[in-house]
Amino acid sequence: MKAHQLWQLGAKDMKAVPLPRARTSRKKHVCILIAAFVSVATLWTYLYPPQHYTSPMRDWLPAEPVRELTDQERASQVVFKQILSTPPVKSRRSKIAFMFLTPGTLPFERLWEKFFEGHEGRYTIYVHASREKPEHSSPLFIGRDIHSEKVVWGKISMVDAERRLLANALEDIDNQHFVLLSDSCVPLHNFDYMYDYLIGTNISFIDSFYDPGPHGNFRYSKNMLPEVKESDFRKGSQWFSVKRQHALMIIADNLYYTKFKLYCKPGMEDGRNCYADEHYLPTLFHMMDPNGIANWSVTHVDWSEGKWHPKAYRANDVTYELLKNITSIDMSYHITSDSKKVVTQKPCLWNGVKRPCYLFARKFYPESINNLMNLFSNYTLF
Ligand SMILES: *[C@@H]1O[C@H](CO)[C@@H](O)[C@H](O)[C@H]1NC(C)=O
Ligand SMILES: *[C@@H]1O[C@H](CO)[C@@H](O)[C@H](O)[C@H]1NC(C)=O
Ligand SMILES: *[C@@H]1O[C@H](CO)[C@@H](O)[C@H](O)[C@H]1NC(C)=O
Numbered sequence: 001m002k003a004h005q006l007w008q009l010g011a012k013d014m015k016a017v018p019l020p021r022a023r024t025s026r027k028k029h030v031c032i033l034i035a036a037f038v039s040v041a042t043l044w045t046y047l048y049p050p051q052h053y054t055s056p057m058r059d060w061l062p063a064e065p066v067r068e069l070t071d072q073e074r075a076s077q078v079v080f081k082q083i084l085s086t087p088p089v090k091s092r093r094s095k096i097a098f099m100f101l102t103p104g105t106l107p108f109e110r111l112w113e114k115f116f117e118g119h120e121g122r123y124t125i126y127v128h129a130s131r132e133k134p135e136h137s138s139p140l141f142i143g144r145d146i147h148s149e150k151v152v153w154g155k156i157s158m159v160d161a162e163r164r165l166l167a168n169a170l171e172d173i174d175n176q177h178f179v180l181l182s183d184s185c186v187p188l189h190n191f192d193y194m195y196d197y198l199i200g201t202n203i204s205f206i207d208s209f210y211d212p213g214p215h216g217n218f219r220y221s222k223n224m225l226p227e228v229k230e231s232d233f234r235k236g237s238q239w240f241s242v243k244r245q246h247a248l249m250i251i252a253d254n255l256y257y258t259k260f261k262l263y264c265k266p267g268m269e270d271g272r273n274c275y276a277d278e279h280y281l282p283t284l285f286h287m288m289d290p291n292g293i294a295n296w297s298v299t300h301v302d303w304s305e306g307k308w309h310p311k312a313y314r315a316n317d318v319t320y321e322l323l324k325n326i327t328s329i330d331m332s333y334h335i336t337s338d339s340k341k342v343v344t345q346k347p348c349l350w351n352g353v354k355r356p357c358y359l360f361a362r363k364f365y366p367e368s369i370n371n372l373m374n375l376f377s378n379y380t381l382f
C-alpha cells in the first residue's frame with residue numbers, strides 16, 4: 001500500500017478492514033515516518049516562516065485553492081493592501097461628504113438644510129444630477145452640482161456616477177466619510193448623532209450578504225472567473241457609506257470594476273439580469289476587506305411588501321410613530337430570494353455595542369416634506 005493511500009484511509013476504514021500482522025507493522029513504520037516528517041516540516045515552517053506569513057494580507061485573502069494570481073490581480077492586491085494599511089490623513093477638521101445621486105431637483109433640500117444648520121465646516125455636499133439641471137431651494141446646495149452623465153437604472157452607469165461622486169468628494173482632504181444618498185432619502189437623526197456615528201468608527205457601512213436565490217447568485221456569470229468566484233459573489237443595497245480608505249479603493253479599482261461592467265448587466269446572453277450596483281461593492285469588499293464593513297447599510301429601506309420596488313411613504317404615512325419605529329430598529333435583516341427564504345437577523349454592532357442601525361431612510365414622496373419638516377426637531381431628539 002502506498003503512503004498516499006494510507007493517508008486517505010481514516011481510522012474507521014482501518015478498523016473495518018483487518019490487515020495481516022506483517023502489513024500492520026509495516027504500516028506502523030510508514031506512520032511513524034510520516035509523523036516524523038510532519039513534525040520536521042512544522043518545525044521548519046515555524047522557524048522559517050514564508051515571507052508573506054506575517055503580512056496582514058493573510059487575514060483577508062481566501063485561503064483555499066492556491067492559484068497563481070494574474071498580473072492585474074497582484075497589482076490590485078498590492079494597491080488595496082497599501083491603501084488599507086495607510087492611516088487616514090489626520091485633518092484638522094473631519095468632514096462628512098454627502099453625495100446625492102438624483103435625476104434632477106432634490107425635493108428635500110429644505111429638510112437637509114435644517115439638518116445641516118449650525119454645522120458649517122463639518123460637511124460637504126455634492127450633487128450628481130443625471131437627467132436635468134436641478135433647481136435648488138436651499139442656498140447650501142447652490143454650486144454643489146458636479147459634472148454628471150446619464151444614468152440608466154440597473155446599468156453600470158449607476159456605478160460610474162457613484163465613482164464620479166467619490167472622486168469629486170475625495171479631492172477635499174478633510175472628507176473622512178462618504179455617504180451616498182438619493183433624492184428620496186431623509187435624515188433620521190440630528191447632525192451630531194450622525195457625525196459621531198460615522199466618524200467614531202473604523203468601518204464602512206456596506207450591505208453585503210450571500211443570497212443563493214434568483215436575485216442573488218443566479219445572477220453570477222462564470223465569465224467573472226478566475227478573479228471572482230461564485231462563492232465570493234455577494235448582494236447588498238446600493239446605498240453605502242464608506243470611510244476614506246474604502247472610497248479610494250473604489251476609485252482605484254479597475255480589475256473588478258471591469259469584470260462587473262462586462263459580466264453583470266441587465267439582459268445578458270443567457271437571459272439573466274444582473275445589476276452591478278447591487279453586487280459590485282458588496283462582492284469587492286467581501287473579498288478585499290470583509291472585516292472592514294458592517295454588512296448592513298445605514299440607509300433604511302422597507303422591502304417587507306416583497307415587491308419589485310421598496311415601500312415609498314406618502315404624506316399620510318409620515319408620522320412620529322413611523323419615524324420612531326425606523327430609528328429604533330437595532331437588528332439588521334436579510335432574506336434569501338430562493339424558496340427557502342432563509343432569514344438572517346443580526347444585531348447592529350457599533351464598535352461592539354448594539355445600537356440603532358439607521359441614520360437615513362428612503363423612499364419618501366416629495367409630498368411628505370411638510371410633515372417631515374414639522375416633525376424633524378421632534379423625531380431627531382434621540
Ligand atoms: C481605528 O483604527 C485605529 C488604527 O487601527 C485605532 O487606533 C483606533 O482606535 C480605531 N478607532 C475605533 C473607533 O475603533
Ligand atoms: C461581515 O461579513 C463577513 C462575512 O462575509 C464577516 O467576515 C465579517 O466579520 C462581517 N463584518 C462584521 C463587522 O461583522
Ligand atoms: C410601529 O411598530 C409597531 C410594532 O412593530 C407596529 O405595530 C406599528 O404598526 C408601527 N407603526 C408604523 C406607523 O409603522
Ligand SMILES: *[C@@H]1O[C@H](CO)[C@@H](O)[C@H](O)[C@H]1NC(C)=O
Nearest residue numbers: 319320321375377378379381
Ligand atoms: C413629539 O411628538 C409626539 C407624538 O406626536 C408627542 O407625543 C411628543 O410630545 C412630541 N415631543 C416633543 C418634544 O414635542
